[in-house]
C-alpha cells in the first residue's frame with residue numbers, strides 16, 4: 390500500500406471587516422491526478438515521517454517552506470481500489486509558512502477562496518471531505534474506487550466518513 394500526504398496552506402486576505410479565507414491549491418502538472426487541482430503532497434520516501442513528507446513535497450512542488458511542528462493533522466484517508474487498500478493519505482493544514490508559491494515542473498500553485506474551491510476539477514471524492522477540513526474539522530474517510538489501475542482513471546463508487554474522531558497514529 391502506498392503511504393502519501395496532502396498539505397493545505399491557509400491564509401486570510403481582504404480587510405478586517407471583509408476577510409477572505411484562502412487555501413493554496415496546485416494544478417498538478419504530472420503523475421497521478423495530472424491536470425486536476427489538489428493540495429501539495431505526494432508519496433512518502435524511505436525513512437520519512439508523514440510530516441517530513443508533507444514539508445518536502447510542499448517545498449519541491451511550490452517552493453514554500455513549512456516548519457513540520459506547525460502542521461495540524463486534519464485527516465486520514467484510505468483509498469481502496471477494487472476492494473484492496475491502495476493508498477493511505479495523511480492530510481495536514483497550516484497557517485505558518487515562508488516564501489512565495491512558485492510554479493515548478495510538477496505544479497502550478499494558486500491561492501483560492503475556500504468558498505470557491507473548484508471541486509469539479511478535482512478528485513471526485515474531495516467534495517465530501519475537503520470542505521470540512523477547510524472549516525477546521527478532522528476527518529477519517531474511506532473511499533472506494535473500481536475498475537483497475539491507475540487510481541485516477543478508476544470509478545469512484547462510494548465512501549464512509551467519520552468527523553472529529555481522535556487520530557490514533559503515532560506521527561500525528
Ligand SMILES: Nc1nc2c([nH]c(=O)n2[C@H]2C[C@H](O)[C@@H](COP(=O)(O)OP(=O)(O)OP(=O)(O)O)O2)c(=O)[nH]1
Nearest residue numbers: 393394395419420421427430431432476512514515
Ligand atoms: N485530493 C486527493 N488526493 C489524492 C486522492 N488520491 C490520491 O492518491 N491523492 C493524492 C495523494 C498524493 O498526494 C498524490 C499522489 O502522489 P504523487 O503526486 O506522489 O503521485 P505521482 O504518481 O505523481 O508520483 P511521482 O511520480 O511524482 O513520484 O495524490 C484523492 O482521491 N483526492
